Amino acid sequence: MKSSKTTTTNRITSGIANGIVAARWAIIALFIAVIAIAGYYITQFRIDASADTLLVKDNKLYIRTQVANEVFSPDEFILLAYQPKDHTLFSNTTFNDINALSEDIRKLERVKAVTSILTVPLVDDASALTGGTDVSSLTWQQQKYSPETMKSLVSGHPIFTDLLINREETATAIQIVFQENAELREIEKEITDIQSGLLDGELTDEQQARIETLKAKADPIRQALTSQRKKEIQQIEEITDQVSERADTYLGGSYVVGQHLIDIIKSDLKIFGTAIGVVIALLLALLYRSWKWVFFPLLACSVSVIITMGLFGMLDMRTTVISANFIALQLILTLAVMIHLIGSYRDIARKESQYSQKERVTETLIDKLSPCFYATLTTSVGFGSLIFSGLQPVVDFGWMMLVSMLVTMSVSLLLFPALLCLVPKSEETHEYGFLQSLLERVRRLTLGAPKRVGALCLLVFLACAAGIVRLDVENSFIDYFDTDTQVHQELAFIDQQFGGSTPLDIILSIPDNVQNDELILTADMVNQLQLVQKAVEAFEATGSVTSLVNFTELARDLNNDKPLTEYELTSIYHLLDKQVVNQLVGAYFSGENEQLRISVRIQDTTEGLDRETFVSQLKQDLNTVGLSEQEYSLTNLFILYQDILSRLFDSQVKTLGIVYVVLGLVLLAIFRSVKVALIALVPNVLTTLGILGIIGWLGIPLDIMTITIAAIAMGIAVDDTIHFLHAWLAGADRNPETSEAQSASKHAFGHTGLAILFTTTIIAIGFSLFGFSDFLPSVYFGLLTATAMLMALITDTTLLPALLTLFVTKRRSQDNSA
Template structure:
């Protein structure tokens, strides 16, 4: 940065300090109006690539078969049997209480479904809707006979071991929202074949805007409903375990976690940072003013995000804590310079001290923030929508943090009276001195030893994997993990996977709803799917035909008998027995599968590949079926992670290399500055591999973000080293002394604050946040080691023109 420009900026900020404060006060007032507009999003499309074709296909299929929005309430008796009067009494009362929730459309359990025990019931001579426990009051023994191993209700209303039952709670849809969603899907469906026109794109955006307040209201309603269900089940927990499951329950838990992480960890980090600042600087003003600036940065950012309608997702839930840490990192470097100036020039007035601080640190702090921004900017090319959104949010946050830390913070300092500064801790100075002497005395050994350690760690990259599940995102002792794991194991899986089959063999007789060949083919597909270890419940029209065969003494129904029964049964019973598995109008069949995420060694990619092979083996051509729903969408995300990691890191390396080259105007110095950070990112990926932690949409951001942050300290150190080299006539000793004295302490303090701040995420209930926090903290410590050992050793050996003899170990000079 031009020296004249720096001098003018430094003078201007100090001179116009009150104008700066007033300007930021005005910005704060504006931002506060946007804070109320800030939103949290946890829907499926926030985790996908924009205009994802698999997501669109899933939406189209859902509109065709119109599956219900439901929550599953599992009931596991502790001391009494599932088939007992106590269970039936509890289920009856639970159903009555649940029906009082305004949006509940129906409540289904083993007490309310038709329990058909003979083929005569399907002949049309019997009202099947009367064959329920509610109407017939079957005995416990008779219920066990009728329900155990039921082709349709097993894994949905009763588990395979007959130790737990469940209630399916179906909710009324919002007709207005359904209509808007249908219009949105109809427009998005064009993306399967072509790009949207400008008019269609405008219509799509308008429809999404109309849907937004309706979705927000629905989210709030769902939260209230889940709370009501928890209150309803509480009295029954004295004699039974109850569990809530369903995608909407998971979505609400994610929203709660995002809100919790935003507030709790933002405040926790602020408190811990305050304590660290008090310990490190021992002055009240160095606690109050940095935290005040951090709070202002966060408020301005939230306001800006609210106005821009950028929403926090699971990935960006930690942006508040992250911004506090990053804003503080810049201010610690500024304070380090200020305190050095205050001690060296104790008789200088406050305005002059701040001006000298700005002249010293404005340029390196600006470029340090720029390099951090490069790390976040690389996330824009990840190809994953939540990661892209996170990168964009953090770019906005970094711009605001730069303005606050480089303009407002110095202006506030200029308002303070000049005072004395506490001396640095002796043990810190001794630690830095030892590091400096080691790099001067044994540069070759330092380079070889440090590089070897980082390379060994990097080998773990070969062990990286992307296998993960929603259940694994939550700590074992959390309610959501217990609920998901239980329902996954006992009620046929958690993650939905649909196979949509196009009926190619149309019946010759137009009066038939489906041909016998199509039913046979459907049964073959269902048998193939059921054979997988990870397959939980599988439901389709084949379950209905299996029930009919079972009731018909093992003789399959003819296509004419099947058609007759289909039309004889009333609509409610057809929906209960066949449900959303057959579209007579479109001649499409749906096989609804739930995959058990808790299956040991589940390889989702291999599962889908094997499924496609099995479908081909039973004669289903690839263009005659679609795989849709959450399992496919989630696997699509996982499959992109490796490519995304390579892309983001590659861009970070190139961009930071170019920034270093522009700053130092030396290819050698730029490469030396880049090397420790490259080794750090490779090492942290290696640690992830060695630890067996799977890559997910949060852990893939660690390397790029850690490098973007850690490179700040590298820049400050190299800046100090090159200044010392210039003043010391090219001597390594003089350069190293200047770098360690001027930047070493600030680097150590910054890393301490950042590492401690990130490590607090280890207390989150959301495991991706735990991994993100702890691994980023570890990456920062690795970067600190590299910056204080490998980096000075490389500079001493390859850049300094005179490698003067190092000081002896007894040297008492300053850091």
């Protein structure tokens, strides 16, 4: 006999189902209006690959970096490397090519300066600097030095090596400096000035509001600048084509990488979104052999994506490196709900062929409305846990997927049944016999030997989970891209040949006792800088290191290896500062702020690079050479990226802990049984731990993409658990002639088993397509999610029924017989 709660629930479900069918025309009209509005806003959908999308809101390290950039004002630039093919680097062919490239690049609209070994002053005697010589005349452009002279002047240069020429002297580089946008510069300066207050305390509500206003004002300028930069990259690549027969060229720079990243994300969205759609269509046609079961799922998936993208455009929720795969996720999540609805409809149509189309749809909703709603709810819990990760892109991804799930649920449970009512009823094809036979064998195995099946499943998944101890968060941004891609080759070449690709700045405070108003450089300052610079250079991963020390080395080289006086060094610094320094490597001294800057670039391709160990050891070494933590700060991209990596593992633990607890509470609310909720939780916990273990065993680094796999696997896999468990419990009392376990297992495997199998097959194959991406985080994301789905299929069809047989339906049967 059914309980009063069950009867009440059924009555509510029946009322909602009848209401949806009765309001079908209103629902269709509403969705047409929503799609029209979404279509308008979809043009405002944006992809954002900027650095701050990877950071926690109000990240103090980021603010310190911005403050340092305001003080020392390093220029925005692109590095264009030139590597001769069949001629030597120091040759007239090289000089002519570099000169021609530089002349064409100077014509670009935003270009402020073009610097190369042909445009910098080259001297071999200190008297040229201290004797009133016009430094600007001592360049190849003015003097037309011979290749031999150029080689003697440039080789081993303390400033230009690793910047304009590599150490092996096989490649040279052109630095292209761009004019900054004055309006954007002022806005960013004001934002930084306000945010710097976070370094000492909290911001007021008025300050936060002002920051938001400034960001909104800056946004269209940044959007225009992004478009301009893309155009500039294309123009530079076209210019370099003129030397392609004689040399290989490589572009480097932060926004070059950012643009490549945006291009790859857009390409993946277009290519893999389309590919997944095609695969879905083919698999649906193969599994159901009916055009309507291809058309309706694809229509639902398309409508879900259009509405979601329109909402993101309207709400200005921008996709980032992580959330770029939301389209593929939403396609598959929508499809998962659709397959369960279609499976129920086909089952009802075969059993109750006399029903009208409206009756078939109504009965389908009565059967599947609750489990589909619960499954969507629990999936949302999985994604919602990402909001608490502490990593901004992961947080944004969590919010975006919550919006996506709301749209998916609305389209699947409202629009699909409303449209289905308009289709004439027809006879449904039978399911494939071999698939039903396979599921029947699994059912008998779990029913006949639940302890052995459960034990074996637990052992296998615990063995997988053991790989968690091997999880590593160390990663390299270069390794995000496939080795065959242009961006990987460019990053690797610049990284290896021109002193590294990831900037790290050491900002030193000048002690009062070493300052001198008349001197830029005092002996104490130089000694301190030399000690620090030698400490940094001692690391294997250290590439280019530049500071005022480099000018002292240049002066010493020019003075027959004898040091110059403090006054002579100050004179040289002023001369070179105006001619070279600001164009090449930014400033290194701020008298107003009483700070010195050491510019370091880290070589990301260094084998075995451990960023956490690097930073820790660097701090120890700085302390050894006499610097306290109050006397310096570490800033720029290397530190910011290390901060992200350091948060990953803690974020993963926190995310999983939250999702386990919240999901357990939701399952308890759904099934109103602690025992059933815990049993439902077990296969999903094992799936998430198992997939993390596989990541560890395979040596795949935990990064901002793979960190989401466990929560996504939990969110998607729990769908099948809910449907299977709901069918199991509903079938327990259906056949009084058999035991509860027998009746429940037949209903669960027969009613939802095929739907689960179909869902998993389509999802696994769909996600596997990401294996062909050039963006390795997407490759891992796709293949690992597909693996997680297969693992979930195994646990839901073996461990789950075994546990239910042992601890739920079997005991019920014993209680009834008593």
